[in-house]
Amino acid sequence: MSDASKVLLSGNEAVALGAFEAGVRVAAAYPGTPSTEILENLAAYPGVDCEWSSNEKVALDVAIGAAYAGRRALAVMKHVGLNVAADSLFYAAYTGLGGGGLVVAVADDPGMHSSQNEQDTRQYARFARVPLLEPADSAEARGYVEEAFRLGERFDTPVLLRLTTRIAHSRGPVRVEDPSPLGGRGRPAVRDPRPVPDPHHRSAREALAALANDPGKYVMIPGNARGRHPVVENRLARIAEWAETCSLNRVESGGGSLGVVSAGVAYQYAREVLDDASFLKLGVVWPLATGLLRAFAAGVDRLLVVEELDPFLEEALSLMGLKVEGKRYFPLAGELDPATVRRGAAQAGLLTSEGEPEAVPGLPPRPPVLCPGCGHRPVFYALRRLGAVVFGDIGCYTLGALPPLSALHTCGCMGAGLGNLQGALKALAGEEEGEMEGTRGRPVAVIGDSTFFHAGLPALANLAYNQGGGLVVILDNRTTAMTGHQDHPGTGRTLAGEPGPALDAASVARSLGVEQVTTLDPYDLEGFVAVARGYMTSGRPAVIVARHRCVLQARERRPAVTAVAEACNGCGVCLRLGCPPLVREGSVVRVEAALCTGCGVCAAVCPRSALLAEGAIPS
Amino acid sequence: MMEADFILAGVGGQGIILAGDILAGVGLQAGSDVKKSEVHGMAQRGGVVTSHVRWGRRVRSPLAEPGRVGFLVGFEALEAARAASYLRPGGLAVVNRYRLPPPAVTAGEAVYPADDQVAAAIQSRGAALEWVPAQEEALRLGNPAVAGVYLLGWLSGAGVLGQAVAEETWVDVLEGLVPPAHRDLNRLAFRQARAARTA
CATH class of the missing domain: 3.40.50.920 (Rossmann fold)
Incomplete structure (x- = not known):
């Protein structure tokens, strides 16, 4: 028997629905798997001001500001995003929100499907002395949002809502009332905003006036913070008492x-x-x-x-x-x-072991790869040719670490590569001149455009200020590609689809004090190599903005590259690009035309002119 | 109400997420509790995509368990072989007759398994294998993207599923999930596949 009032929602879609129903007015996030779809969905509901913030700390500060102003606010991030936002979580735990509501939805990624570590956000609850709720399916994910706001408003505290990949990205039935706020595929389809839940009957203006009259609670100078710490400890004990009879357990x-x-x-x-x-x-x-x-x-x-x-x-x-x-x-x-x-x-002796089926042996692996035509590929190919040691970062371009490119040598966290570069340069400075010839062995940092605006700005300012001499390549594909193409301060578009000023990474680099800055299209492989070689050996800070729009977004297609079998000697140089359409067949390489975007980078590296591209290299 | 676990296995970009959504929707429509799980993110850059769909009276785990799955929907031969350990004895694999060589194979460093190796991986689980000409038929229909829906149409007519869920339930759910411009083609692919399987 079918039940038309049930819809299948992912945990993320369910959190978005719950946030809308809870009357959230402001929501802010930085994209991060597996949390990204929460804000993408919430942005489609009426009456909720949603933004992609430049990073998670800013997102949390934005949400805290809205909660200070008496509204319900949501900040969303993945587990490692909470490291970036941790400072803000801790001060909000001390100040409380004074009547507004603040829920921080954090999605952990056990198994590291798309993350650099496994972190358990529950530790942050204990660390920051804030309550944490954890739903076990989509229906709970939806309902726990309202519960979290009630809890937080009752005890004047931020509340963590913890999801994990298998909650965030699993679909399960959620019962919705009639008329449903959802349309096809569980997408929001409702015109009227939910009313602001307002137990205190205050406008945002009144809430802010009350805040301005309460410095002991909101100005965390030592004298005030000392008074708040016991409040926080006492609050946690009272919440533990409340939890004894809470229906969520x-x-x-x-x-x-x-x-x-x-x-x-x-x-x-x-x-x-x-x-x-x-x-x-x-x-x-x-x-x-x-x-x-x-x-x-x-x-x-x-x-x-x-x-x-x-x-x-x-x-x-x-x-x-x-x-x-x-x-x-x-x-x-x-x-x-x-x-x-x-x-x-x-x-544990609770079951008898039944034996498990073995994995089928000997199957070739299928790792993720940079897409055909990806603008990151020629950059990594070039950096490898230059012999650079590449400090990397977080994004699609981390795939540059995989063979055959093997041209990204560290991946730690957002923004790390730039500081790493500077430290490595300082260490190298003590060594004999002449040991390093040309570019070989010299460190370089690469960072994506969204990542640059997230955590690269302070690091680049530091590099310029402290006169670090290295090359930073900003891999500018005009989007946050890895998480599914979200906008960021460089794209000129907000989450709401409104136009905004598009920050230009090159201009930003110049104003931070970097004098050598070049923007180019990395499809021009030789052009990139020439500029990079000059910058790497210049001894002064330098930035190349390697700009080519993400091929998945641009969907640009030039005629496929033609392979001339008679000219090919099977040397395999082109295969070092790791581009999927290039297939070794017998003693030659052929091009799988259906996959080829015609970028022409393979034609540029072929020493025998056996790969022919039509007008692919921009002048 | 029907109890069944499904694994959909293939490569990023093959429409596995949509097919999983359809399968989950059909289960719900047919009166089952349903859960569905897959991983987004890095897997979609040409990597392996596996979707778990579970129908039951009360489904707890969103993930199915190796050795306990009744139906494997293989969008690509190698990935069908890789997912074969999920099948239970007596299970059924419907596999697209289609190969997408992974990088190690295109670089000449590894060999793509032959059809009989793929078959052996599935049959060694005590499960049945049906090769489905989904890619070929989708191309004939004018769009390789409907290969996944062709596979679902084939699956819908196979074994106990054929009796348990009416064709119109599938078509209803399909039409609700596919963008309007592609509805006719997808419906056609589904019906053709089901007819081919049940003929």
């Missing part, structure tokens, strides 16, 4: 003597594998309802925690003096899934 009694404490998607895996256990399913993951946990533990013979990443709950339960097992059986590193939980349960 629930006991599901099973028949057996085993009790499982779990939350989020780990709860779903455990519930599926250990079906007859009793469960304490936590929605309020921090602070913990210790009385509830003790009572649950007392009612079972064996207590197990199933949780992804850190032993967060397990440690807290151990500190309470409870006899509990967890990471002994379930891995700390990597993503959980039903098979992993089944394996752990078998190790």
Whole structure:
């Protein structure tokens, strides 16, 4: 029997729906997998002012400002984004919001599907003394947004809403009322904004006036902050009391003597594998309802925690003096899934192991690659030819690290490469002149355009100010490509689709004090090499803005490159580009025309003129 | 209400996410609880894309489990082989007769598995294999992008699914999810495939 009132939403779409229904007025984010679609969806609802901020810290400050002004505000980021925004989370925890609501939705990426590390955001809740809610499916993701705002407004605190990849990017049924605010594919289709929830009956102007009269609460100079710290600690204790009877924590009694404490998607895996256990399913993951946990533990013979990443709950339960097992059986590193939980349960003697099917051996891998025609490819090819040591960054261009390009040598976090470059140059400065001939072995930094505006600006200012002598290549594809083509300060368009001033990376670099700045199209491989060689050996700071619009967005197509089999000697130089349409067939290379965008970079590198491109190199 | 797990496996850009959405929508329409999961992000730059769709009375995990999946929808032969360990004995794989060589193969450093190796990977799981001319038929219809919907049409007519869910349920969901300009072509591809399978 069908149920027309149910729609399938991803966790991210569900959070957006929940935020709209909760009357959120301001939402800000920097894109980051797996969190990106929250703001993309929320922006389509009426009455919510949504922005792509230049980074997560700015996004959180924007949301805090709106909450200070008495409205409900949402900040969204991926787990590592919260590192960038951590300073702001901590001051907001001290000041509180004074009647406005602030929810920070953070999506962790266990398994690192699209991340540089596995971080457990639950640690930030304990660290910053703020409550954290964690939904276990799309329906909860939607409902927990309102719950989070109520909790935060009641106790005057920011609230973390933690998602993980398998919640954010899984679809499940969500019941919507009639008339539905959603149209086809779960997309927003509603005209009227939701009213502002306003328990204090204050305008934004009145809220700000109240803030201005309360410096002891909002001006975190030492004398005031000392007064706030006990408030924060006391608040957390009161929230823990509230959590004891909160309906978001629930006991599901099973028949057996085993009790499982779990939350989020780990709860779903455990519930599926250990079906007859009793469960304490936590929605309020921090602070913990210790009385509830003790009572649950007392009612079972064996207590197990199933949780992804850190032993967060397990440690807290151990500190309470409870006899509990967890990471002994379930891995700390990597993503959980039903098979992993089944394996752990078998190790714990709770199930008999059934043996698992083995992966099919000997299949060639299929790593992600830069797209055919991607403007990053010639840059990496050129940097490799120049023998540069390349400090990298976060984005599609990190794929330049993979063979055959193998031309990106570090990837740490947003903006890191520029500072790394400067430090490496300082270290090199002590070495004998002449040991480094030409460009070989010299460090270079590459950073994407969106990443440059995110975390590159202070680092480039530092490079110019401290007279670092290196080359920074800004890989400017006019978008935030990796996360699905979001706008940023350089694109001249906001999330709302409004035109804005497009910051020009070259002008910005000049005004930060870099004198050698060139903008070029990297399809002009030789042009790039010439400029890069000069800059790398100049001893002064330099920036190349390598600008070519993301091919996925531009969808530009020139006639495919033609391979002349008679001229090809199979040397394989073109294959070092790692471009998908170039296929070795017997002793020659052919071009898979359907995949080729005709960029002509392969024709430029072919020493035998066996690859012919039509008018691809811009003059 | 029907209980079934599906794995859709292929390469970024093949329309796997849409096909998964259709499959999930059909399950919901047919009265099942449904969950669906896949990974976005780096996987889509020509990498492997795997979508899990689960129908059941009460679906807990959004991920299906290796060795327990009834239906594998292979959008590409190599990726079908890679996902074969998900199949349970008695399961069914419908696989697009289509090869997209990965970089190691195009560079001449690795060999693409032969059809009988792909078949062996699936059959060693105790599952049945049906090769589907989805790419060929999609090209004949004028757009390779409908190969995924052709595969779904084939799947819809296969085994217990054919009896469990009516053709019109599939078509309704399909029409709700495909952009209006592409509706006719997708409906045609679906119906042709289902007819070819059930003929």
